[in-house]
Amino acid sequence: MSVKVPKPLWTVVPFALLLILKPVLPNWAVTPPKSCLGGCADIDGMIPFVDWVNAAIKFLKKHEFLGAFTFRDMTRSMSDGIQILLDITEGILHEGFADFGVGAVPWIVLVGLAAIYGWYLRGWKLALLGGGCFFYLALFSKRGIWELSMQTLSAISVSAPIAGIIGLVLGIVAAKRLGFERILWPVLNVLQSLPHFSYLIIVAIFFGVGSKAGVIATVVFAFPPMARLTMLGIKNISPEIIEAGTMAGCTRKQMLFKVELPAARTELMLGVNQIIMQCLAMVVIASFIGQSGLGHDLLTRLQRLAIGQALEVGIAVVFIAIALDRFSQAVAGKQPDHIVHGPLWKRRPFACLALGFIAVTGVLSLVTPHIGQFPQHLTISTSIFWDGIVDYITLHFYQPLSIFRDAFLVYFLIPIKGAITWIPWIAVITLVGCIGWRLGGWKLLLLTCTFVFFIAASGYWVRAMITLYMVLVSLAICALVGIPIGIWASRRDWTTRLTQNICDTFQTFPSFIYLLPVVMLFQISDVSAIFAIIVYASIPIVRYTIFGLRNVPKDIIEAATTSGCTYRQTLWKVRMPMAFPEIILGLNQTLMFGLFMVMIAGFIGTVDLSQEIFRALTFNDGGKGLVIGLCVSFIGLTADRLLVAWSDRQKKAYGLT
């Protein structure tokens, strides 16, 4: 009698065999040779990637091209140029131009203009949000939040346009030249999965420190989505529109500027929205290399564990993020209306209103100084309130919370961590290879195994496995929490809307913000890190579950209903299987979000790759930072390739593409 093994099971057989054989495996097959086990100060790995990168950095620093200037001279003069731009925006927003006797834009003008613009874009709700956001910044500026916010805004208003232009140009070239697209696409993939901290060091080496370096780091992080969306936008233009342009006799330049870019407007504006959100996500991270503003303030307060004050600053960041997000979305969604003829105030009512408002405040400023300066005696600080909450939690919940934390750590996390780090690396690479081969043939096998091998060869295998453990635990909990929420939310229209709104709002929070409440509850530990990841990374799985369930074709659900299915039967027998490919994609996104958050959580003390990155940051070790960053990126890309391949296969099998 032969036992019939179902086909998918064969994929894990080699892996299981290697696990069983672990006791007899040679040492090099269990832990990659030359891996860092404890202190990772001078680790080369099997292949000395770190040395190579450092040698390259040294070359670019020292070698004089044409005997005249080094690469670093070039980059440094670039950052000087950025400094000039920063001087201008900072002058406008908060410092004024003393040389010309011109002050900064008064707070009331920003509040008013934000409100008027919001009204123009989407009515009174957005007006209230925009005006309210700036009013909040002014009202709660006891600790100088207004000035800090203006510094942050001025940095964003330099980095966002630069990132936009770079993304736009790269996107256009990639849309026109297939060869360039083939190169650009993987570069964007790596850039987007690289932890921010890993290239901060390199930015600091070549561009120095301070706000100008912060701008550069932000640009590097923010341009990829714009490049992608530009490419997508141009490629998605209906071929008929391009043909119409050709038949009108457009030259290539006319085609680009008069047809393609305007027709791709919605995608381009979404790209701008993405850029602004990425810039805000970098607000805190860029302050590691000395960018001033809200992020810097938040960081120092977090380091001093002044949770209340940090929260106050954090809320300001969140307000700015929500306002900028909704505004840029509104711009993206705004469709032009037909032109009304008549006098100026009828044709451009909102522009007239804005000008009128500026004129009125200008006159008023002659009467009262409070127009230029928010009355100090009216400003409020909420940090005492937040500190009170923190104290209350510490006082009343310290016992139960620490019991929960310790139990979670001892009985759940530590065993899993032990199990995952116990697995021989040969077994991991075999498993990845088998799955890759099954899902996507030898190409996928080769790609994913290269990624895994890079991690093994780099010398940071053990740390990488700890990172993987944190991400996998969080992923499992996210799935357990997120999928049921998604199912619940997809049941009715109002629950869907509600959940989507909550997700939208949470997603605009810069990632560092998530550390505040978890540190408040669990102090500094793996548990805090994992909870921060769970809160942050559950968003995509909820979103994708809702999307998958709601997008099951209506007639299929009707067919199920007329077959006499109960709600439960329809859910489990029809909708869940149909939504499955989307849910896999959701898991993929959750994993990516998780990896990002793990890196940031290293800031509150975990012993995985992120700790090594922070160490590299301290010792200014550019090569180490980049190589560890690539390790993280390759963990993400391996999972991404496999999960996307799986989802595509399922979709194809269901005929959903």
Next chain:
Amino acid sequence: MSKKVKISCRNVWKLYGSNPREFFDRHQGDPGEDAIRSEGYIPAVRHATFDVEEGEILVIMGLSGSGKSTLVRCLTRLIEPTSGKVEFDGIDLLGATDQELIDIRRHKMGMVFQHFALLPHRTVIQNIAFPLEVQGIDRETRDRKAREIIEIVGLHGRDDYYPRELSGGQQQRVGIGRSLAVEPDIWFLDEPFSALDPLIRKEMQDEFIRLQSMLNKTIVFITHDFDEAIKLADRIAIMYEGMIVQLGTAEQLITNPATDYVAEFTRDIPRAKLLSVGSIMEPTGEDVHPDLTVSQDDNVSKIASKVLSQDRDVRVVNAEDETVGILRRQHLVEVLFQD
């Protein structure tokens, strides 16, 4: 025929596949069905040869995938044909440089698209003036011209609306207006009314006839709707799997279908409206019924009630009033009830 040939299309091929030109040369410019299939090429257009005469409406008609859209794009060089020759006013279109092509398109060609292909960020007047704008014509002149066209296509008062604010029919009026802005010599319409609902479609067809009576353009019109083809065409080309299986007037297609496919296609068409008396009469020299006559050029449906109200056959005469044949009631009934 003495009319001037506007477009001459000679043995045009369009193959899709890995290396169509090499494949094509290897088969001496005439690959057979088997070779095409076995090497995995897809023939979109095969040896298309025809002329479009000045002032005529040539309708290219076929089901989706028959290659009609590809063919019209070969004529405008929106698609590069694999081989063949297209002459436009005696100019070799396939040999034209990019700049020459831009000039030809700017001044001599207009095209209307199935899904309108309006630029969403431009108002009606800006859309219509677009071809003039890319020529570098100054704003005042092109706005004046565009306003004239807005009147012609019946969009008065909608000058400053955006496409999304218009109905489908109105959007296609803008598309038609844009294609007419440069006063083209030849007008290509690629299924212009297919995306519209039936009532609007009929309205736009009438509008098209009205416009053509004013403008008298040379037209290549693509459709998958045989009724539309009959209504508008001077001549119809029927395409099947990339080949033009028959080219002729509607009456020729019905009375003398070249293949079973054409016969199948034309079977359910109300013949009475298309056929002339001459095509269904029995030729004869005798004088049978001197009292009742019909002209051989008359439409069958036009004389039907006159003939059927009598209970006998009628005499058919030509323009000189000479007897040329006899129209049997039996034949007339068969044509009218199509069995």
